[in-house]
Amino acid sequence: xxxxxxxxxxxxxxxxxxxxxxxxxxxxxxxxxxxxxxxxxxxxxxxxxxxxxxxxxxxxxxxxxxxxxxxxxxxxxxxxxxxxxxxxxxxxxxxxxxxxxxxxxxxxxxxxxxxxxxxxxxxxxxxxxxxxxxxxxxxxxxxxxxxxxxxxxxxxxxxxxxxxxxxxxxxxxxxxxxxxxxxxxxxxxxxxxxxxxxxxxxxxxxxxxxxxxxxxxxxxxxxxxxxxxxxxxxxxxxxxxxxxxxxxxxxxxxxxxxxxxxxxxxxxxxxxxxxxxxxxxx
Numbered sequence: 359x360x361x362x363x364x365x366x367x368x369x370x371x372x373x374x375x376x377x378x379x380x381x382x383x384x385x386x387x388x389x390x391x392x393x394x395x396x397x398x399x400x401x402x403x404x405x406x407x408x409x410x411x412x413x414x415x416x417x418x419x420x421x422x423x424x425x426x427x428x429x430x431x432x433x434x435x436x437x438x439x440x441x442x443x444x445x446x447x448x449x450x451x452x453x454x455x456x457x458x459x460x461x462x463x464x465x466x467x468x469x470x471x472x473x474x475x476x477x478x479x480x481x482x483x484x485x486x487x488x489x490x491x492x493x494x495x496x497x498x499x500x501x502x503x504x505x506x507x508x509x510x511x512x513x514x515x516x517x518x519x520x521x522x523x524x525x526x527x528x529x530x531x532x533x534x535x536x537x538x539x540x541x542x543x544x545x546x547x548x549x550x551x552x553x554x555x556x557x558x559x560x561x562x563x564x565x566x567x568x569x570x571x572x573x574x575x576x577x578x579x580x581x582x583x584x585x586x587x588x589x590x591x592x593x594x595x596x597x598x599x600x601x602x603x604x605x606x607x608x609x610x611x612x613x614x615x616x617x618x619x620x621x622x623x624x625x626x627x628x629x630x631x632x633x634x635x636x637x638x639x640x
Contacts, residue, residue, distance in 0.1 A: 359631040367434030369575025369604030373401045386426030393424035416454045423570030430459035431516025433578015437473040440465035441624035460516030474621040480586045481514040490544040502538045511587035519583035521552040536567025554584045560595045575604030585609040
């Protein structure tokens with residue numbers, strides 16, 4: 359039997375698998391099956407907890423989107439990862455070092471139950487996103503349909519993000535425009551599309567259409583990317599409350615040379631098991 363836990367960060371939900379105390383190797387087809395909400399367990403992403411071989415790093419963190427593709431970073435997943443390894447007795451540290459495909463992050467369990475994650479520095483050079491552009495800029499014009507251009511900020515928070523300003527996120531065309539941005543040819547590895555509404559200098563509303571998963575209830579790296587893009591445009595303060603469909607995250611970016619910090623909850627929903635025979639028959 360394959361043991362797993364179901365968790366979520368503000369409704370962005372995950373299957374979390376301990377690959378330290380059980381031998382686990384999943385194909386893309388098996389990930390897609392587990393993520394399927396009708397035939398499998400259901401999740402936005404599957405998180406794999408592994409032992410790191412890097413000195414002074416506690417764990418390795420792998421992330422798979424619902425379409426079976428592996429990605430480098432997930433902010434809400436990082437908080438759930440930290441809660442999981444602490445609850446499971448895999449660590450007794452309040453701050454852990456976690457290796458991801460985009461670098462080492464440092465989640466910290468706070469006394470009030472919230473979890474803060476040092477998400478590292480944002481990256482803006484087009485080749486770092488990656489994004490096809492002649493030169494780096496604060497914003498770019500992106501042709502999404504013939505005769506229709508939108509203004510976006512393009513940056514990486516360990517995964518690629520395109521952030522656009524909207525007057526009202528509730529009426530923004532997230533489900534129609536989101537897929538066009540996600541698969542735009544100027545983003546060779548696809549992109550997470552963020553739709554940001556300014557409420558004040560220290561508060562925004564945000565919806566995110568995530569690559570490989572569609573719109574999610576919350577996106578941690580998307581919240582970081584939106585705040586960073588707003589600060590660079592002179593629209594936001596250094597500490598911002600981000601209201602997502604699933605709840606609120608606090609994002610801090612003290613200065614251009616600093617790392618971004620994200621703070622929010624992580625919720626353990628239930629534990630379960632699924633027969634390997636079911637997965638191996640796919």
